[in-house]
Amino acid sequence: MTDQSVTFTLNGQQREAAADPRMHLGDFLRHSLGLTGTHIGCEHGVCGACTVIVDGSPVRSCLMLAVQIDGGTVETVESLGKPGDLSPLQKAFSANHGLQCGFCTPGMLMTLEAFLRTTPAPTEEDVRVAISGNICRCTGYQGIVQAALDTASAKANRT
Amino acid sequence: MSGRLFGAAITRVEDARLLTGTGHYVDDIELPGMLHAAFVRANFAHGRIRSIDKGDALAMPGVVAIYTMDDFADIAQGPMPAMAPHPLLKTPITYHPLSDAEVRHVGEAIAIVLADNRANAEDAAAAVMLDVEYLPAVSDVVLARVANSPTTHSQYASNIAATMKAGFGDCSKVFAKADHVLTEHFDIHRGGCHAMECRGVVANIDLLTDALTISTSSQSPYMVRRHLAAYLKRDENGIRVMTPDVGGGFGPKANVYAEEFAVALAAIKIRRPVKWIEDRQEHFVATTQQRGQIWSLDVAFDNDGRMRAISGHCIHDNGAYAPYGLILPATAIASFPGPYALEALDLTVDVVLTNLVPTSPVRGACRPNVAFLLERLADRIARHLGIDRQDVRQRSFVKADQMPYTTGMKARDGSPISYDSGDYVGALNLVLEKIGASDFETRRKEAKRRGKLRGLGIASCVEDTGLGPFEGASIRVTPAGRVIVATGASSQGQGHRTAFAQIAADALGVELDDVTVETADTAKFPLGISTIASRIAVTAGSSVQLAADKVRAKAITFASHQLEVDEQDLELEAGAVHVKGIPDMKIKLSEIAGALAGSTGVPLPGNMEPDLAATAYFNSNALTFAYGANACEVEIDPETGDIRVVRYVVVHDCGKLINPLIVDGQIRGGVVHGIGNALFERMIYDEQGQPLTTTYGDYLLPMASEMPPIEIHHMETPSPRNPIGVKGAGEGGTIPAAACVISAVEDALGPNGPFISAHPISPQQVVQWLEVAR
Ligand code: FES
Ligand code: FES
Numbered sequence: 044m045t046d047q048s049v050t051f052t053l054n055g056q057q058r059e060a061a062a063d064p065r066m067h068l069g070d071f072l073r074h075s076l077g078l079t080g081t082h083i084g085c086e087h088g089v090c091g092a093c094t095v096i097v098d099g100s101p102v103r104s105c106l107m108l109a110v111q112i113d114g115g116t117v118e119t120v121e122s123l124g125k126p127g128d129l130s131p132l133q134k135a136f137s138a139n140h141g142l143q144c145g146f147c148t149p150g151m152l153m154t155l156e157a158f159l160r161t162t163p164a165p166t167e168e169d170v171r172v173a174i175s176g177n178i179c180r181c182t183g184y185q186g187i188v189q190a191a192l193d194t195a196s197a198k199a200n201r202t
Numbered sequence: 203m204s205g206r207l208f209g210a211a212i213t214r215v216e217d218a219r220l221l222t223g224t225g226h227y228v229d230d231i232e233l234p235g236m237l238h239a240a241f242v243r244a245n246f247a248h249g250r251i252r253s254i255d256k257g258d259a260l261a262m263p264g265v266v267a268i269y270t271m272d273d274f275a276d277i278a279q280g281p282m283p284a285m286a287p288h289p290l291l292k293t294p295i296t297y298h299p300l301s302d303a304e305v306r307h308v309g310e311a312i313a314i315v316l317a318d319n320r321a322n323a324e325d326a327a328a329a330v331m332l333d334v335e336y337l338p339a340v341s342d343v344v345l346a347r348v349a350n351s352p353t354t355h356s357q358y359a360s361n362i363a364a365t366m367k368a369g370f371g372d373c374s375k376v377f378a379k380a381d382h383v384l385t386e387h388f389d390i391h392r393g394g395c396h397a398m399e400c401r402g403v404v405a406n407i408d409l410l411t412d413a414l415t416i417s418t419s420s421q422s423p424y425m426v427r428r429h430l431a432a433y434l435k436r437d438e439n440g441i442r443v444m445t446p447d448v449g450g451g452f453g454p455k456a457n458v459y460a461e462e463f464a465v466a467l468a469a470i471k472i473r474r475p476v477k478w479i480e481d482r483q484e485h486f487v488a489t490t491q492q493r494g495q496i497w498s499l500d501v502a503f504d505n506d507g508r509m510r511a512i513s514g515h516c517i518h519d520n521g522a523y524a525p526y527g528l529i530l531p532a533t534a535i536a537s538f539p540g541p542y543a544l545e546a547l548d549l550t551v552d553v554v555l556t557n558l559v560p561t562s563p564v565r566g567a568c569r570p571n572v573a574f575l576l577e578r579l580a581d582r583i584a585r586h587l588g589i590d591r592q593d594v595r596q597r598s599f600v601k602a603d604q605m606p607y608t609t610g611m612k613a614r615d616g617s618p619i620s621y622d623s624g625d626y627v628g629a630l631n632l633v634l635e636k637i638g639a640s641d642f643e644t645r646r647k648e649a650k651r652r653g654k655l656r657g658l659g660i661a662s663c664v665e666d667t668g669l670g671p672f673e674g675a676s677i678r679v680t681p682a683g684r685v686i687v688a689t690g691a692s693s694q695g696q697g698h699r700t701a702f703a704q705i706a707a708d709a710l711g712v713e714l715d716d717v718t719v720e721t722a723d724t725a726k727f728p729l730g731i732s733t734i735a736s737r738i739a740v741t742a743g744s745s746v747q748l749a750a751d752k753v754r755a756k757a758i759t760f761a762s763h764q765l766e767v768d769e770q771d772l773e774l775e776a777g778a779v780h781v782k783g784i785p786d787m788k789i790k791l792s793e794i795a796g797a798l799a800g801s802t803g804v805p806l807p808g809n810m811e812p813d814l815a816a817t818a819y820f821n822s823n824a825l826t827f828a829y830g831a832n833a834c835e836v837e838i839d840p841e842t843g844d845i846r847v848v849r850y851v852v853v854h855d856c857g858k859l860i861n862p863l864i865v866d867g868q869i870r871g872g873v874v875h876g877i878g879n880a881l882f883e884r885m886i887y888d889e890q891g892q893p894l895t896t897t898y899g900d901y902l903l904p905m906a907s908e909m910p911p912i913e914i915h916h917m918e919t920p921s922p923r924n925p926i927g928v929k930g931a932g933e934g935g936t937i938p939a940a941a942c943v944i945s946a947v948e949d950a951l952g953p954n955g956p957f958i959s960a961h962p963i964s965p966q967q968v969v970q971w972l973e974v975a976r
């Protein structure tokens with residue numbers, strides 16, 4: 044099939060690129076645009092590794108076609124902090140050992156990033172439910188949950 | 203050991219990259235001219251391929267080549283080498299890189315399609331036509347073992363690949379004298395492993411030198427190099443294998459896989475880089491699985507609950523091939539007698555082939571199976587005698603004052619196995635105290651008022667760690683003062699870079715930031731074994747310490763020449779060697795490294811060996827035994843059968859902790875694996891060997907919403923068997939976890955409930971049990 048042009052906002056930048064109509068957003072970000080921070084763990088919408096934020100909501104990029112983001116806004120893990128300048132959530136992941144192999148991590152971060160924007164003062168149960176669509180085989184989840192709680196309470200203390 | 207950094211719960215040096223999307227996994231590799239591979243895989247469990255028609259597929263868009271095994275005839279032929287030959291396996295039962303004529307499980311790779319992108323390769327793979335003579339398949343391991351069963355491999359007369367025996371003492375004598383004997387049957391179900399990153403390989407061929415470079419998501423890059431070199435009849439020197447960031451391993455990635463060979467062969471043939479990334483559907487049918495075993499055990503015990511002897515038989519589901527030899531059933535045998543001081547043991551394991559995905563170690567290998575058996579038996583004895591579950595254990599465990607304790611079992615080289623150190627009863631008592639076992643009945647009553655059935659479970663284990671023969675490390679200080687640690691030990695998220703940097707930085711008096719750790723690149727370190735069996739802290743960690751000690755000694759010798767001070771008056775601190783008590787009288791490590799790097803025509807002081815560097819190997823000749831005691835509480839909804847693990851407490855002793863943050867992470871992740879085995883993970887096949895659970899909708903993994911917080915307490919009994927006093931920690935969380943959860947469920951179901959002898963268990967089953975118990 045012939046490629047289709049898509050125009051969208053990616054991590055704050057206006058982008059235009061060509062996408063094969065059958066290509067999913069995850070592959071498009073990774074292989075067409077070179078943003079390999081987004082990971083593919085199952086390609087059937089269960090593991091959450093591919094989660095990115097589309098128009099403010101967490102979305103499984105393996106279940107969305109690249110052409111569907113035309114006119115939309117996409118945020119990926121690359122939009123958070125940089126190695127020398129981590130975001131509060133990223134710092135909290137490190138402090139709480141919320142990652143081991145790092146494969147689920149971008150999806151976890153983007154899920155929680157979107158969640159904390161709408162739920163600034165979550166309970167532990169809230170956080171566990173929020174990431175109940177993200178599989179982590181390494182951490183047992185506890186460090187991830189604590190990272191989200193710490194980030195929320197640190198923000199509450201600052202404001 | 204312990205120092206500034208050794209023993210400190212510092213955050214990992216790996217994290218910043220992995221948190222910012224700048225990790226580098228195998229699928230992140232892009233090479234010019236790279237082709238993308240997809241495999242044609244069998245959708246039948248047993249059959250003979252009469253012919254393969256590639257015609258239509260080759261004409262499809264983007265397709266560059268389609269190879270079957272025959273197409274590689276000019277490069278290499280025949281079955282892959284056995285990774286771990288075993289005298290009981292008369293012939294190795296290994297894959298061909300692509301199937302020879304006979305296919306033996308759904309998912310076996312038959313042909314490799316190369317195209318300009320993966321989607322086109324997959325389209326073409328689906329268009330390759332196979333003409334197949336279907337053969338009878340067998341998927342049930344019990345049926346596979348009987349004499350007239352269809353055979354998994356048509357050339358064998360029987361599916362029993364090997365019968366393994368082990369034991370000690372005189373079982374018949376002890377059974378005859380014991381106060382009681384019970385017989386129980388156990389069914390431990392097959393599951394998958396499911397690292398979040400599937401497997402993947404990129405192979406590239408240097409057109410000038412013909413050298414092969416392979417990046418693979420593997421736990422065993424050196425085994426890939428060694429076996430590929432043997433298969434290709436090339437020298438190892440012409441093959442470089444490295445592991446990029448690996449998204450979890452947990453055992454299955456320790457195998458050398460057919461796909462690794464097939465992708466390498468394809469790259470050699472087409473003379474272009476080739477990438478293959480396993481998708482999750484393939485992972486369900488082509489990556490090794492584990493845990494399927496049927497056991498029948500007799501146990502002899504006394505009136506006070508003391509366990510005295512066990513005899514038993516196991517039917518081990520091996521799947522269709524034995525890529526890793528008999529290592530898995532051997533682990534089952536080696537896991538006995540666990541923490542129990544038995545007078546006699548008599549085990550027979552039939553290793554049985556089925557037309558299913560092969561089995562190989564998954565986190566814990568067969569140790570969780572055996573912990574399940576032993577802990578279930580202990581609970582069973584308590585119930586039979588009407589005594590406390592902990593009493594059986596306290597009376598039966600090896601005691602602290604018996605250490606080192608010779609179990610009666612023999613190691614592979616025939617030497618007696620001995621537990622080096624530990625206090626198993628102490629660990630159990632501590633976990634009971636931490637969970638508040640003494641006031642558990644209050645919590646049970648309170649739950650009852652809410653309509654819930656609450657149960658307390660306990661389970662202990664002993665884990666052999668630090669499997670030999672060795673790992674090694676080299677340390678080099680560059681003239682810029684950077685400390686470069688290189689080791690063959692591959693990493694899949696365990697934080698090796700941090701842990702090794704802690705050890706090296708302490709020994710050399712530098713900061714963590716001054717250390718770079720490079721892992722698992724055959725071009726950077728000559729030898730490695732594998733990141734399996736909770737062995738890396740012991741083997742590679744000790745090697746880093748030994749290499750750092752040598753570098754330290756060398757720096758001191760140099761400084762002693764230069765400063766004209768006795769060696770014993772010198773120490774390393776803040777990146778320099780200085781005279782004790784006179785911090786200003788110093789020479790920096792960078793200066794020493796620069797001087798030892800040599801200047802034209804200038805002799806080195808004291809005729810020293812050049813380079814501020816050293817290599818060391820630690821031969822782990824005797825296993826070191828970690829252990830743990832777990833306790834958990836579950837609540838069951840009697841209406842729905844829903845089981846929730848509400849509390850989980852671990853007492854664990856893995857000797858000295860290099861980094862408690864990392865160790866706790868290993869334990870928590872491990873416990874969740876075990877909870878998954880107990881309650882969720884069930885790989886189901888039909889009688890024809892067709893897998894029925896090949897999505898995460900059908901195959902359930904533990905999610906955050908179902909997992910409890912896990913509380914950890916460490917006992918730190920240093921291992922006397924390595925220079926840093928450590929024991930492995932990678933699997934200790936998993937080993938007792940399924941047993942612990944099942945123990946709690948059984949306790950919740952009450953005295954009229956069943957004896958639970960299988961896992962995973964389901965809510966439906968719980969409801970049925972409750973109906974029967976009513
Ligand atoms: S890759 Fe998208 S949910 Fe798993
Ligand atoms: S950190 Fe490895 S899967 Fe989550």
